[in-house]
Amino acid sequence: QKEVEQNSGPLSVPEGAIASLNCTYSDRGSQSFFWYRQYSGKSPELIMFIYSNGDKEDGRFTAQLNKASQYVSLLIRDSQPSDSATYLCAVNMMDSSYKLIFGSGTRLLVRP
Amino acid sequence: EAQVTQNPRYLITVTGKKLTVTCSQNMNHEYMSWYRQDPGLGLRQIYYSMNVEVTDKGDVPEGYKVSRKEKRNFPLILESPSPNQTSLYFCASSPGQGYEQFFGPGTRLTVL
Numbered sequence A: 001q002k003e004v005e006q007n008s009g010p011l012s013v014p015e016g017a018i019a020s021l022n023c024t025y026s027d028r029g030s031q032s033f034f035w036y037r038q039y040s041g042k043s044p045e046l047i048m049f050i051y052s053n054g055d056k057e058d059g060r061f062t063a064q065l066n067k068a069s070q071y072v073s074l075l076i077r078d079s080q081p082s083d084s085a086t087y088l089c090a091v092n093m094m095d096s097s098y099k100l101i102f103g104s105g106t107r108l109l110v111r112p
Numbered sequence B: 001e002a003q004v005t006q007n008p009r010y011l012i013t014v015t016g017k018k019l020t021v022t023c024s025q026n027m028n029h030e031y032m033s034w035y036r037q038d039p040g041l042g043l044r045q046i047y048y049s050m051n052v053e054v055t056d057k058g059d060v061p062e063g064y065k066v067s068r069k070e071k072r073n074f075p076l077i078l079e080s081p082s083p084n085q086t087s088l089y090f091c092a093s094s095p096g097q098g099y100e101q102f103f104g105p106g107t108r109l110t111v112l
Helices: none
Strands: A009-014 A020-023 A032-038 A047-048 A054-058 A063-067 A072-077 A085-092 A100-102 A106-111 B004-007 B010-013 B017-025 B031-038 B042-051 B053-056 B074-076 B087-094 B107-111
Touching: A009 A020, A009 B107, A020 A063, A020 A085, A020 A106, A047 A054, A047 A063, A054 B087, A063 B017, A063 B053, A072 A085, A100 B042, B004 B087, B010 B017, B010 B031, B017 B031
Parallel strands: A009 A106, B010 B107
Antiparallel strands: A020 A072, A032 A047, A032 A085, A054 A063, A063 A072, A085 A100, A085 A106, B004 B017, B017 B074, B031 B042, B031 B087, B042 B053, B087 B107
């Protein structure tokens, strides 16, 4: 079982819709969770981070964390074509100092 | 401007010819890391460093070396590159455990 799992997609949504990206992780003791956006050939850039159970909102983005279910998600409201990218979920594992484990990413396509 | 820089950005070389990819950060971060990214495999950690003179292996260290003689620099050394090291390489830095990582622009390496 992979430590951090994401559906590779592509997830296709129409412009203006809500895109929902999901991630599950195996280390129950994980404390820090990150969502990165990566355009093709570019470096990952941080979208959101979340440490506590529940929802965290930042503009059009909402991160949701459920530690009991070992599940973290990213909602993108009012999706725009410029949101089309690969979204990487990353989890800071408790069993390794400073080690951030990345999922293989979900490709999002927003149709105009 | 706070940033992580990598050089070169693109490199084509031949099997067995030693090369170094430099990485530098100007944010006084303690933690630095190298990743490689391959299609379908996501970001995999090669080596990381928690501080000057402190380095450790990541998930895919074979064929690579690193050093951390200064806080700001973390070069990646390929002593005898092979075609299976053809990949997109990212350097990243972080203020510490549990914090986000800031990525450099990437180095696309081709080994013929």
